[in-house]
Amino acid sequence: WACEFCTYLNWVKSNKCVQCLNPKRKSSPPATGSQDKLQILSVNTSESHSSGNTTTVRMSLNSLPNNSTTAKSSNNGNNLGRKNIFHNPSKWICLRCTYENWPRSLKCVICGVSKDKVIESQPGVGSSRSYDITAPQRQSPTSSLSGRGTVDRFEQLGYQAGASASSFTLSSTSAHPSSPPLVREKRLAVLRSKLRDSDWLWLNACMGAVDGDMESIHAFIAGGGHPSRQLTVQEVELLDRPSAFQAGYTLVHLAIRFQREDMLAILLTATEAAAKATKRLPCMACPDIATDIRRQVVSSLRQRKGDFPCYFLTDCVTFSLSADIEDLARHIQEQLFDEILDRDVQNELEVEEAIINWSIELTERLGSRLYALWNRTAGDCLLDSVLQATWGVFDLDNSLRRALADSLREGAMNFYPRWKEYESMQAETLHFTLDESQWQHDWAVLLSLASQPGTSLEQTHIFALAHILRRPIIVYGVKYVKSFRGETIGFAKFQGVYLPLLWESSFCWKNPVALGYTRGHFSALVPMEMDMDDGIGAGANTDSSDDEQIAYLPLVDCDGKLFHIHFLSGSEVGREEVVLKEWLHCQKTKGGLLVAAQRFGKRPVAVKQMVDEWLDHYRQLQTQPAALSIKSTFSSDGESDDE
Template identity: 50%
Template sequence: MLTMNDNSEQKWICEYCTYANYPSSLKCTMCRGPKPFLSENIYKLNDEKTHHSSSNTHTGTSASSCERLALRNSWSCETCTYINHSRDSVCIQCGSQAPISTNNIQEHVQPLKISQHSDVAQSLSRSRNNSPPASIINIENSKKAPPNSKWSCPTCTYENWPKSSKCAMCGTITNNHQPEKEPIIEPSENEDDRFRASPNILDTSPSPINNPNNCDYERKIRNLRRKADWNWLNACIGIIEGDPNPVEAYLSSGGDPARTLTASEVAILNRSSAFDVGHTLVHLAIRFQREDMLAILLSQIEGSGSGVKRVPSYVAPDLAADIRRHVTSTIRQRKGSFACNFVTELTTFSLPAEIELLPTPVQEQLFTELLDKDAQEQLESEPAVINWSLELTVRLGSRLYALWNRSAGDCLLDSVMQATWGVFDRDNTLRRALAESLSQGGHMFYPRWKEYEASQASFLQYSLEEGQWEEDWTSLLSLASQPGTSLEQLHVFALAHILRRPIIVYGVKYVKSFRGEALGYARFEGVYLPLLWDQTFCIRTPIALGYTRGHFSALVSIEPCSSSVLNSRQNTQHSNNIGSDQLHSTYLPLVDRDRKLLPIHFLVESELGREETILRQWLDVCETEGGILVAQQFLHKRPLLVAQMVEEWLNHYRRLMQMTTAPFVRPIPIQDYSSEGDTDDE
């Protein structure tokens, strides 16, 4: 209902309180009721509104400021865009709910209640190791809450965690909430037994609810450290760090190689990435690729003797490390068109003659701990590859022994280093020199390798294209640069150039399976000469290697006590040039037991048919009284570091000899070191 006032302005009457409002008012000034809908011309109303606003401008009233004030105290409906007053909870036009704002947040936020049947409660119960479900928490009605219960915000009634200092919903800070501290539980007398009995009692993962502090955990760890078997734990750490000394100390003291790690021991070691519950020393050796230690552990488990491999480099590891560093410093690269690495010092390793003076039991123990008995048996079994002539082994004192070697892919490099310096190539010194020589001197190696392989292929009635040759060459270069990968014939040929001396490989002719079946032809046996060097740049003393089913071993002899007499066909020209630093010489056969000449690898077509002449050019070749063609191997005086290492290694067996030759033979005491103080046994 509309009416006219004295000023001729048409007002509208509120339907709720009958108050007369100005036409520009959209709500009743008295009761805030809505203005009735009028079927008027919207364009006319807009003109009237514009006229009214312009009149207000003439009267000095700011309409825009009034509109901003009205908008500040109103809200727009999200459904119909109607402008409502801030006090209205629903839209007057369409009845939609008002949007939630910071002014009416208390009207819309409901208290958080967690029941035992809710998904949140069930997930919390599962995360607490199958603990019983929590009871219904109702903060509004509870008078006395447990110490770890939630607290209700006085502003928005949101239930917060006990450790929260302010409300997570509205930010209200509470001053009267102080969470109680959990008491520290003192360990009981049988707590260590409880640790050992329960595998899950040491939970290293942090849990702020169940374990707010780790004081109790550290107390338990300290208690376990005092009672731990550190001889066993040090053996586990030794395998990880590659140190065989604590492993041998553990085995020598009667330790069980099949012992497993417990949960408490894993917690003491505190290296979850390396140690797991249930692992043995064998598991750790396999996981971290400690082939040398793995052989020791497996032989110990199988019960073959003591199982401890006591090679000179293990007895004196510091001296062995110094030797490896010295070998690295002796490698140079030849300048010129053939950029190949070479060594500047030439040595030949041999076993000391004092071994033959040891008592038989001690001598047998020495050979068990030093030699590779499996390789020795394969090389000496019928048809024998080494030691098949009594004239060489007995009369000339040139019996060959296969030194124990690591079973990794680096066995070729290890055996070469053993045959020269008596240590393993742990630092990959020879492998780096090999990869660089083949890469930078490939233009010299590739033509001879390709021609030799092509002749071997034609003998087997097949041929390769140029792309296949290049692909095979790239594969050989890749193998040379990757530690732990097995090597081929080309690599032995390149090592002969790095050592500047011939390499004689005595190997089985057929690779057999574990059941004795022949798998294929082994082509490693033969002589490898440094044919790409000038003869004056090389020495004529070879080294010997043994090859058995994918594995190389260094073949060395014991220093002879006296030299032997050869027949008149011996080449005395080079034997008369023995210097003062050379002790004696041994003799390596250049023929097999059928008196057939060993093959010379990587000869080109122009050199075929002159094999014996080529051998005499590069080696000190002579013939025994029995007609065996042999190469003379001069044994130089040991370098100082090698002599010290061998001396420390011999001292162990000298002590054993003293114990066995005493008037009253007593069992050999096991040397053990304890941190608890001196004992009567020590």
């Protein structure tokens, strides 16, 4: 059988693809009915004495056909799969936080409410009732929803269920704790009637992530669903499983929480594919030219002879956005920025944390606004961002990673002592020490990370990359690492300046590279060229030639605190500003800010060709909307004024 992801031909008895470990899909039998089956939500309520027995709820959400383009009628649909959600009857549910505790627990392990109070608040004697709530019949994914009659039918069933229920609630008690069962049933019925086919696929996929069902995940992705979609409060209420689902969760969060590694790999692949579909960077728009640029980068790599056999680049190139972007219409510019920038990173660094572009003097008067370019979300983001900030391409062939690994391994006699001294000083501030075996083990881990494509990299690797580039690297990063809920989970120690301290200063360029760091991800920060015909920023280039422009990168944060310099020796600590002036073109602005000058002149021929071809696409788009606007605005008797 052929794997649907990598097309590898596996043996019949293989349950997983031996290449990508994708599970073998089970073929679903075709539907035999003349119409699509109705989706049924079955609810069984059992109420007993106050001895600790709790309500048992069973819900079945049927999955939908996963091909929205071929489902033209209800006669050729697929059989709908079923998903069940169970509340364990042996556990007791806390009324305050809805956590399911084990029978022997005397208090809720989450909020500490006594089990006796929970039992006293439950009704003494109840009966067992069953309700069948039928969801509206669903046609093709492209068809419209049912009319008002479906909503009325839901409301009627909601009244019946609410009138006979005692303490049972279908929805999460934490969402609307004060709502009576009658109101909840009515609200849930209305919510179900408003669900589209894609919403049902989404809910089935969420339950599949919890239950380990790959079919529902495949159906959701094949139906056009985005893996980064988040659960809403209403959807969590419909799923009625607060111990598993929370608002803001995505399929990736659920797969990580319930340890679905095979499912996680598929979701991450689908997420990257979805991101690529909406991004259009110069290296993606011109892949052949980008390949030639990568060959040029490899050809410029050399290895130093002598005691420090580290690789280095012979060319100093800085990538910047073209000034021609300003000539495009406003809506075309927005489309361009949406397709080239990482809006989430830009917003986090610029708006939420005020890490970049916080100085009006730099962004407006000196024209030194930084833009965060989008790149791959895998562990190669650091290498991608370094090549993007210099040559405007990705490290697809891992040439920069190989140079990094070889430099650390062959230049260990120089890198290891500097790394050990710096880490020892950091450890002393935390009042602990390591023996030599621990240092050797940690260093071996760093070497292993550098040699494995797709693995994330650390501060030491940035330090080594500064030596390969022979240029300083300035990282503008968040101070704290936060979870997807916004909770602080640790310190991010990437922000700061990385200098090629193991080279002679005369062997290096003082032209820095700017990178941005958010939660586990690096991005290239590049400036935009200025139109020198305008007066903007003219004062920033008084010392440069006609073909060279300068962007000014701040060396202090928004509070005026000097950036940390990584991997300084003990003799260099306390002389940070002197060290910066030795390795960078440092200047003071009129506002008193310490900045580093980043010079960028004419692009290499291949890079210029790549940028021009990429921009031609947007120049062509600029004329098309104008023609459409003329026809729609000045139309008369079916003809435009131009006609």
